[in-house]
Amino acid sequence: MTKKLVIIFISGLLLNSCKDIEKTNSNVQISNENNWSIQKLKDRAIQHLDSSKWDKELFIQDIETYNKYSDIFNSYPLNKSPFPVDKYDYAVSSIPFTIEKDSIIFKGVRIGEYENPESEKVIDKLTLLILSNDKDLEENTLVESRNYPYLTAQGIFKVTNNEYDWVFLASPDGFSTLLINMKLFDLRFGETIIIYPQMDKSFLYDQLEESPNNYEDFEDFKKVILNNSIIKQQIISEKKIK
Known part of the structure; x- marks a missing residue:
């Protein structure tokens, strides 16, 4: 429980740090930055290499945070070490959730970005679910804004007989991928991924083109998942973990 609380604290600290930067450096970005061309992405990569453009205050803060909580950062699939970046204006989101009906339990997480720094609207880029049938399934997620304009995240699901490590990357040009236990998903063909652990490990x-972005209420998205005929077949399978 202590470890979970520390992870939650770190996630909040990282997100709050990002929002502080948004307020102080809002003039850094140009108005049409949502339209990222290859040249603009290349220019951004070059800026990261220029130490005169680094956000040094943020870099020092990240080093201090890492030194305090390095064991937590090391527990993820990829160790999150501090690194310098150019100033940016970006807010990211990680929302854990549960879908439950009778004895069926899906644990999941939604990864996304805020429409703009002042907005409360989140645009989901990945919805990852795992059929666990375990209310106490351990799930830890770390979403990262430092790679702006790329959205990155990673996490762990621990089920009764196995562990699922995952890493996610979304590019502003529309290409995004999820790698989970070495299975690669190209999310251009569906941003909702459902994992069904089996008894033999x-x-x-499944990969669905459904997304919470398509619904005003997330509860409606949950109903679609539970009523999907393909998912229903997996739910009743005798080979899934109990």
Whole structure:
């Protein structure tokens, strides 16, 4: 429990740090930055290499945070070490959730970005679910804004007989991927991924073009998941973990 609380604290600290930067450096970005061309992405990469453009205050803060909580950062699939970046104006989101009906339990997480720094609207880029049937399934997620304009995240799901490590990357040009236990998903073909752990420690999966972005209420998205005929077949499978 202590570890979970520390992870929650770190996630909040990182997100709050990002929002502080948004307020102080809002003039850094140009108005049409949502339209990222290859040249603009290349220019951004070059800016990261220029130490005169680094956000040094943020870099020092990240070093201090890492030194305090390095064991937590090391527990993720990829160790999150501090690194310098150019100033940016970006806010990211990680929302854990549960879908439950009778004895069926899905644990999941939504990864996204805020429409703009002042907005309360989140645009989901990944919805990852795992059929666990375990209310106490351990799930930890770290979403990262430092790679702006790329959205990155990683996490861990621990089920009764296995562990699922995942890493996510979304590019502003529309290309995004999820790698989970070495299975690669190209999310251009569906941003909702469902994992079905099996008793023999293998897993099956579905990829859906459904997204919480398509619904005003997330509860409506949950209903769509539970009523999907393909998902229903996986739910009743005798080979899934109990």
